[in-house]
Amino acid sequence: MRFEGGTSVTLRVEMDKQKVTFAELVSVIGQQGGDIVAIDVIRPGRKTEIRDLSVSVVEPAIVDSLAKAVQEMNGIHLVNVSDRTFLMHLGGKIQIQSKQPIKNRDDLSRVYTPGVAKVCLAIRDDINKAHSLTIRRNTVAVVSDGTAVLGLGDIGPHAAMPVMEGKAMLFKEMAGVDAFPICLDTKDTEEIIAIVKAIAPTFGGINLEDISSPRCFEIERRLQEALDIPVFHDDQHGTAVVLLAGLINALKIVGKSMSDIKVVVCGIGAAGIACSRMLLSAGVTHLVGVDKEGAIHKDEKYENEVWNEYAAITNPRNEKGSLSEVIRGADVFIGLSRPKLLSSENVRTMNADPIVFAMANPDPEITPEEAGSYVRVYATGRSDYPNQLNNVLVFPGIFRGALDARASTISESMKLAAAKAIASIVTDEELNEEYIIPSVFNDKVVPAVRKAVIQEAIHSGVARKVPGDFRNLD
Ligand SMILES: NC(=O)C1=CN([C@@H]2O[C@H](COP(=O)(O)OP(=O)(O)OC[C@H]3O[C@@H](n4cnc5c(N)ncnc54)[C@H](O)[C@@H]3O)[C@@H](O)[C@H]2O)C=CC1
Numbered sequence: 001m002r003f004e005g006g007t008s009v010t011l012r013v014e015m016d017k018q019k020v021t022f023a024e025l026v027s028v029i030g031q032q033g034g035d036i037v038a039i040d041v042i043r044p045g046r047k048t049e050i051r052d053l054s055v056s057v058v059e060p061a062i063v064d065s066l067a068k069a070v071q072e073m074n075g076i077h078l079v080n081v082s083d084r085t086f087l088m089h090l091g092g093k094i095q096i097q098s099k100q101p102i103k104n105r106d107d108l109s110r111v112y113t114p115g116v117a118k119v120c121l122a123i124r125d126d127i128n129k130a131h132s133l134t135i136r137r138n139t140v141a142v143v144s145d146g147t148a149v150l151g152l153g154d155i156g157p158h159a160a161m162p163v164m165e166g167k168a169m170l171f172k173e174m175a176g177v178d179a180f181p182i183c184l185d186t187k188d189t190e191e192i193i194a195i196v197k198a199i200a201p202t203f204g205g206i207n208l209e210d211i212s213s214p215r216c217f218e219i220e221r222r223l224q225e226a227l228d229i230p231v232f233h234d235d236q237h238g239t240a241v242v243l244l245a246g247l248i249n250a251l252k253i254v255g256k257s258m259s260d261i262k263v264v265v266c267g268i269g270a271a272g273i274a275c276s277r278m279l280l281s282a283g284v285t286h287l288v289g290v291d292k293e294g295a296i297h298k299d300e301k302y303e304n305e306v307w308n309e310y311a312a313i314t315n316p317r318n319e320k321g322s323l324s325e326v327i328r329g330a331d332v333f334i335g336l337s338r339p340k341l342l343s344s345e346n347v348r349t350m351n352a353d354p355i356v357f358a359m360a361n362p363d364p365e366i367t368p369e370e371a372g373s374y375v376r377v378y379a380t381g382r383s384d385y386p387n388q389l390n391n392v393l394v395f396p397g398i399f400r401g402a403l404d405a406r407a408s409t410i411s412e413s414m415k416l417a418a419a420k421a422i423a424s425i426v427t428d429e430e431l432n433e434e435y436i437i438p439s440v441f442n443d444k445v446v447p448a449v450r451k452a453v454i455q456e457a458i459h460s461g462v463a464r465k466v467p468g469d470f471r472n473l474d
Pocket residue numbers: 148149150151152210211212213234235236239266267268269270271272290291292293335336337338341359360361362380381382389390391392
């Protein structure tokens with residue numbers, strides 16, 4: 001497997017055309033391992049010219065030496081080196097746009113006062129009209145307190161915002177859902193619940209994101225009880241759905257069944273607990289969870305009450321010890337913890353045809369290079385390796401379906417249906433070790449998840465509306 005992402009930088013260069021040619025500059029960049037992928041002329045001129053060069057480099061470490069070589073060229077002044085990733089974040093990544101222009105007094109008097117008043121009163125008289133006459137119909141809040149942002153931990157609400165904006169972009173780009181990032185400057189469970197309850201009238205759904213365990217469980221449960229719109233902690237359920245989809249297909253490759261495998265889940269936090277529960281309901285019986293202090297077992301009384309409940313339903317042989325100990329003989333490793341916790345030696349002690357899903361972000365528990373040829377099926381949460389097991393395959397389609405059916409909740413059966421729908425996109429002919437899960441860019445994913453979610457919402461009675469394309473269907 002190859003790391004295909006690399007780094008892109010933008011070099012702003014001022015060239016003295018009497019001293020240097022563009023071809024010479026291209027040649028130096030090439031010699032230093034850079035690949036020019038785009039050129040913008042910022043200020044043309046007869047004698048001097050300023051250009052922005054977007055340069056892709058395979059190894060981020062070479063950016064400094066490349067910049068130095070360019071800077072040292074006669075006739076070149078290196079004005080600036082910008083990381084394209086940072087450039088894509090300048091001023092934030094999303095914005096609000098009006099659906100209609102306000103061109104005259106008549107428009108103004110309809111979208112705003114006085115016309116708007118009769119719409120307000122219509123909603124006052126029938127609150128259900130908020131779904132058809134306001135943004136509530138298509139808008140989801142992406143709410144975080146910044147305490148478990150990717151695998152970066154408690155980095156605070158300001159630093160969490162780029163991830164939440166990113167989630168909002170994905171909602172829109174993938175499924176047309178308008179999502180609004182909301183980062184809260186509080187870690188207090190009661191306060192978070194109160195705030196989300198208070199803002200709920202604006203939204204058709206609440207996507208909780210990167211809120212650390214165990215607070216996330218109570219926050220989600222209490223909000224689900226209090227609100228009549230879907231409240232979905234993405235790190236729990238989005239991850240569990242994509243994991244199950246990946247495992248259904250990986251097991252076909254190795255010819256094993258859910259009931260026969262030993263699964264080790266590393267990182268018994270929000271994602272690890274939800275993924276474990278999903279696997280148990282899919283038929284896995286031999287599942288061992290491992291956190292910082294080793295395997296979670298029944299002989300220990302944990303301060304974290306959620307772990308006591310976890311111990312009661314997992315680890316049937318009451319195995320104890322570190323990851324290195326319990327991974328022996330395992331068929332599947334699922335990492336939802338931190339980078340570099342699984343060694344190639346650990347993988348060598350697993351059962352034949354090991355499946356390793358190293359899903360920690362931004363860096364996995366073990367890289368494909370380290371896992372090497374010992375692993376039969378390998379997947380990560382990242383976009384630059386094959387088999388991206390990331391909840392982005394789930395949350396856009398799940399919310400698309402839930403909003404379209406005006407579902408009051410996202411139930412277990414809706415999640416299971418979504419997992420099966422994602423898995424089924426990869427046909428038996430296509431299935432192979434490096435293709436167990438459809439790409440995030442596969443345009444069948446969102447429609448398939450939406451359809452499965454709506455069907456199940458109607459079937460289980462949580463749909464409050466039957467979308468047009470589902471009417472008159474058997
Ligand atoms: N690929 C994907 O779609 C997703 C990946 N993740 C990743 O999973 C990881 C965990 O995320 P959350 O569950 O939301 O966070 P969390 O904070 O709720 O849970 C993390 C757990 O890992 C445990 N942990 C830390 N060091 C450990 C060690 N040395 N050995 C074993 N366990 C250890 C922590 O004690 C904690 O229980 C993050 O890296 C996150 O990026 C989370 C959600 C989706």
